[in-house]
Amino acid sequence: MTAETINTTSADVTIHPLWVRVCHWINAIAILVMIGSGWQIYNASPLFDFLTFPTQVTLGGWLAGALLWHFAAMWVLVINGIVYVTLGLATGRFRRKLLPIYPSQVIADVKAALTFKLAHDDLSHYNAVQKVLYTGAILCGILIVLSGISIWKPVQFQELTTLFGGYDIARYVHFFAMAAIVSFLVVHVALALLVPKSLRAMVTGK
Amino acid sequence: MRKRKIIPGVDPKLLIKDAVKLMPDPMRRNFLRGAASLGALTLLTGCDLIDGETAEGILHKISSLNDGAQAALFSRTKLAPTFPENAITEEFPFNAYYSEDEAPEVDGKTYKLEVAGLVENKKSWTLNELYALPQVSQITRHICVEGWSAIGSWQGAPLSEFLKRIGADTRAKYVWFKCAEGYTNTIDMPTALHPQTQMTFKYANQILPRAYGFPMKIRIPTKLGFKNPKYVVAMEVTNTDKGGYWENQGYNWFSGL
Numbered sequence: 001m002t003a004e005t006i007n008t009t010s011a012d013v014t015i016h017p018l019w020v021r022v023c024h025w026i027n028a029i030a031i032l033v034m035i036g037s038g039w040q041i042y043n044a045s046p047l048f049d050f051l052t053f054p055t056q057v058t059l060g061g062w063l064a065g066a067l068l069w070h071f072a073a074m075w076v077l078v079i080n081g082i083v084y085v086t087l088g089l090a091t092g093r094f095r096r097k098l099l100p101i102y103p104s105q106v107i108a109d110v111k112a113a114l115t116f117k118l119a120h121d122d123l124s125h126y127n128a129v130q131k132v133l134y135t136g137a138i139l140c141g142i143l144i145v146l147s148g149i150s151i152w153k154p155v156q157f158q159e160l161t162t163l164f165g166g167y168d169i170a171r172y173v174h175f176f177a178m179a180a181i182v183s184f185l186v187v188h189v190a191l192a193l194l195v196p197k198s199l200r201a202m203v204t205g206k
Numbered sequence: 207m208r209k210r211k212i213i214p215g216v217d218p219k220l221l222i223k224d225a226v227k228l229m230p231d232p233m234r235r236n237f238l239r240g241a242a243s244l245g246a247l248t249l250l251t252g253c254d255l256i257d258g259e260t261a262e263g264i265l266h267k268i269s270s271l272n273d274g275a276q277a278a279l280f281s282r283t284k285l286a287p288t289f290p291e292n293a294i295t296e297e298f299p300f301n302a303y304y305s306e307d308e309a310p311e312v313d314g315k316t317y318k319l320e321v322a323g324l325v326e327n328k329k330s331w332t333l334n335e336l337y338a339l340p341q342v343s344q345i346t347r348h349i350c351v352e353g354w355s356a357i358g359s360w361q362g363a364p365l366s367e368f369l370k371r372i373g374a375d376t377r378a379k380y381v382w383f384k385c386a387e388g389y390t391n392t393i394d395m396p397t398a399l400h401p402q403t404q405m406t407f408k409y410a411n412q413i414l415p416r417a418y419g420f421p422m423k424i425r426i427p428t429k430l431g432f433k434n435p436k437y438v439v440a441m442e443v444t445n446t447d448k449g450g451y452w453e454n455q456g457y458n459w460f461s462g463l
Contacts, residue, residue: 063352068456071269153462155285156281158286
C-alpha cells in the first residue's frame with residue numbers, strides 16, 4: 001500500500017461505485033413502471049375481492065396500455081438486474097457488504113432501530129437490518145422476474161411454471177413478490193429521507 | 207382429486223360486465239393520456255420531453271420487437287401442458303366484448319367456411335365436410351389476457367391437417383380468420399401448424415354451444431384467449447398482416463404463451 005492511499009481521507013472514499021449508482025437509478029425507474037402498470041393489469045382480473053388499485057396510481061390507462069408498459073419496462077428491469085447481480089457477485093461487493101448476516105445482530109439492530117439508536121455514522125458499512133433488507137430485496141427481485149416469466153410464457157417455460165406450482169399459483173407468487181418489494185420501498189424511501197446523506201451517497205457516490 | 211371450482215378473480219356472472227368494462231371507448235383507447243400516465247411520464251423524465259404520442263409510438267415499437275422475441279421463443283414441437291378430465295373448470299366462462307345473448311347465432315345447416323388466399327383449393331366447406339376431418343381431443347388451459355385462466359376440453363381437427371388438404375402454401379407468413387360478428391384475428395404460420403392448434407367443433411364432446419363459438423372455434427393453447435377466434439366463417443392464408451380486433455387496439459400481436 002502506498003502512503004497516498006493510507007492518507008486518503010474518509011471524504012474521498014467512494015461509498016457506492018458508479019455502476020451501483022447507475023444500476024440503482026435505472027432499477028428505480030423500471031420498478032416504478034413495472035409496479036404502476038402491474039397494478040393496472042391486476043385490476044383486469046383481481047386476485048382479491050377487497051383489492052383493486054385506484055387509477056390515479058396506475059400506469060397505462062387500460063389493460064392494453066398497461067401491458068405495453070409492463071412488457072417494455074421488463075427488458076430494462078431484467079437486463080439492468082442481470083448487470084447488477086453479475087457485477088455484485090464478480091466484484092465481491094455482495095459478499096463484502098451483505099454477508100455475513102447473524103440473526104442475533106439482526107435482532108439487536110432491529111431493537112436499536114425501533115428506539116432510534118441505530119447509528120449511521122459509516123455509510124459504507126451496512127448494519128444487520130440493512131443487510132437483511134437489501135439481500136431480501138435482491139431475492140424478491142429474482143423471484144418476481146422468475147414468477148413473471150412463468151406467467152408470461154407458461155407453455156414455452158412450462159418447467160418453470162410447474163416449479164411455481166402451476167400458472168394460477170405463479171400469479172399469486174408474482175403478486176406477493178410485488179407486495180414485498182413495495183413494502184421494502186416504503187421503508188427504504190422513508191429511511192433515505194430520514195438520513196439524507198445516504199440519498200446523496202447514492203447520487204454522488206460519496 | 208380436488209376439483210377446480212374457483213378461477214381466481216373470476217365470477218362467471220361478472221364476466222360480461224368485465225368485458226364491457228374492458229371494451230375500449232375513444233377515451234380509453236388513448237391510453238397514454240390522462241392524469242396518471244402523464245403524471246408518471248413527467249415523473250420519469252423530470253420534464254415534458256416526451257409527449258404522449260411519442261411514448262405511445264415507442265411502446266408500440268417495443269411491442270413489435272416483443273412479437274419477434276416471442277416468435278423466436280416459440281417452439282414448433284413443444285406442447286402446451288394437458289390435464290386430466292377432473293381438472294376441467296366447471297362452468298367454463300363465456301368471455302367477449304359483448305354479452306352472451308348478443309353472441310352470433312350461426313345456422314349450422316347453411317354454414318360454409320370460406321377459404322381464401324394462398325391455397326390450391328378455394329372451395330367452401332360445409333359443417334358436415336368439416337366434421338368428417340380426422341378428429342383429435344385436448345384438455346388444455348385457456349389463459350385470458352386479463353390474467354384469469356380456465357381448463358377446458360376441446361375436440362376437432364388439427365388446423366395443420368386442414369391446411370394440408372386445401373393445399374395451403376405453408377411458406378406464407380400468416381393465417382387470417384374472420385368471425386360471424388366481424389371479429390378478426392391473424393396468427394403466424396408456425397403457430398397455425400403447431401400440432402395442438404385445432405379447428406374446434408366440440409366442447410366436452412358435445413357440439414360446440416353458441417357461447418363457445420358454434421359452429422367453429424380455433425383453439426390455440428399456445429396463445430392468449432383473444433387469439434382463439436370463435437364463430438369462424440372465413441380464413442385466408444396470406445403474407446399480409448391483416449391485424450385483428452384487439453391487436454389493432456393495442457394488445458400485443460403475437461401474444462404467445
